[in-house]
Amino acid sequence: MDTVAPLVVAGPCAAESRTQVLLTAQAIAALGLQAQGCRLVFRAGVWKPRTSPDSFQGIGDEGLQWLAEVRRLTGLETATEAATPEQVLKAAAAGIDHLWTGARTGASPILIQQIAEAVIQAQAQGGRLKSLLVKNPMHEDAALWAGNIRRMQQTGLPVIAVHRGCAHRPCWRMAWQLRRLLPGTPLLIDPSHMGGQRSLVQPLCLTAASLGYDGLMAEVHNNPAEALSDAQQQITPAELPPCIFSKQQPDDLAWLRRQIDEADDDIWNAVARRMDISREIGAWKRGRQMQVVQPERFRQVQERRLMWAASNGLSEDTVIAITEALHNESIRTQQPGDNRETTER
Numbered sequence: 561m562d563t564v565a566p567l568v569v570a571g572p573c574a575a576e577s578r579t580q581v582l583l584t585a586q587a588i589a590a591l592g593l594q595a596q597g598c599r600l601v602f603r604a605g606v607w608k609p610r611t612s613p614d615s616f617q618g619i620g621d622e623g624l625q626w627l628a629e630v631r632r633l634t635g636l637e638t639a640t641e642a643a644t645p646e647q648v649l650k651a652a653a654a655g656i657d658h659l660w661t662g663a664r665t666g667a668s669p670i671l672i673q674q675i676a677e678a679v680i681q682a683q684a685q686g687g688r689l690k691s692l693l694v695k696n697p698m699h700e701d702a703a704l705w706a707g708n709i710r711r712m713q714q715t716g717l718p719v720i721a722v723h724r725g726c727a728h729r730p731c732w733r734m735a736w737q738l739r740r741l742l743p744g745t746p747l748l749i750d751p752s753h754m755g756g757q758r759s760l761v762q763p764l765c766l767t768a769a770s771l772g773y774d775g776l777m778a779e780v781h782n783n784p785a786e787a788l789s790d791a792q793q794q795i796t797p798a799e800l801p802p803c804i805f806s807k808q809q810p811d812d813l814a815w816l817r818r819q820i821d822e823a824d825d826d827i828w829n830a831v832a833r834r835m836d837i838s839r840e841i842g843a844w845k846r847g848r849q850m851q852v853v854q855p856e857r858f859r860q861v862q863e864r865r866l867m868w869a870a871s872n873g874l875s876e877d878t879v880i881a882i883t884e885a886l887h888n889e890s891i892r893t894q895q896p897g898d899n900r901e902t903t904e905r
């Protein structure tokens with residue numbers, strides 16, 4: 561199989577202290593990944609767009625100097641997140657090699673456009689930025705992600721897509737759509753934010769390998785337990801090598817099967833959620849001595865779905881079979897015990 565050495569962007573979620581940044585960078589550099597042909601970039605966020613104002617917001621401008629030191633001491637190229645035009649100019653002035661835009665910034669095309677314009681300005685002022693990485697937006701929106709990438713391409717710099725998933729799920733469908741919209745755009749996986757858990761980092765990298773991803777961006781910390789942000793998803797430098805994969809030929813069947821698995825997850829999670837609601841309804845009915853089975857209500861539910869199915873390409877038989885199966889399970893969950901046999905339909 562045709563394989564190509566991957567791009568590996570690794571480093572802590574956030575630059576926390578000079579010691580933490582240097583220790584982590586030195587440990588990553590010592591793994592010898594470059595000797596294996598990887599293109600290795602050290603990442604650390606200095607300005608952190610956090611959900612809560614009470615959490616660590618990043619060390620700020622001072623962290624840029626630590627990244628510059630990493631470059632001098634280890635020779636590793638560096639990357640940080642820029643969420644405003646001002647941050648682009650500061651990072652470029654500090655000699656950062658690569659910038660990424662985050663999932664939260666990705667929700668705003670106006671901000672992304674301003675960031676792209678700041679990159680153009682920084683390069684005109686002698687900046688040495690080498691590439692731009694664009695994470696997918698927080699929500700599933702392949703078109704917005706593609707639009708953000710195209711805005712960044714206006715800078716003339718190479719632009720790389722980073723798939724970080726939505727709400728700690730991969731969203732393979734979104735990445736598949738992006739490949740359709742912008743074929744040829746290199747695609748990295750960010751298994752750290754995608755899974756939100758250390759134990760998922762390596763399995764997600766294996767999946768990305770089978771799908772032909774071009775590399776990864778992973779959160780690596782010299783002491784994850786003490787990390788000031790995203791502690792639960794950061795791995796140690798020693799845990800990085802098993803996550804590295806060579807680029808393989810993309811396999812469309814593997815992509816489609818991932819999407820089937822994802823659709824099945826959605827379906828079964830929705831079924832479980834529906835049954836949780838049924839249990840609440842069961843308690844409500846019991847409290848009012850109401851009969852579990854309400855034939856008129858079931859008739860309406862099925863009728864509504866049959867009308868919907870007609871315009872969605874599903875056969876009537878399938879709709880009837882599924883609505884009946886759901887209803888039967890619903891009735892079962894509304895009983896205090898499993899006395900389904902005695903239930904009248």
Ligand code: PEP
Binds near residue numbers: 574609663
């Ligand atoms: C990050 O990479 O640390 C980060 C904040 O990522 P995201 O924008 O994907 O949440």
Ligand code: MN
Binds near residue numbers: 574753779790
């Ligand atoms: Mn993070």
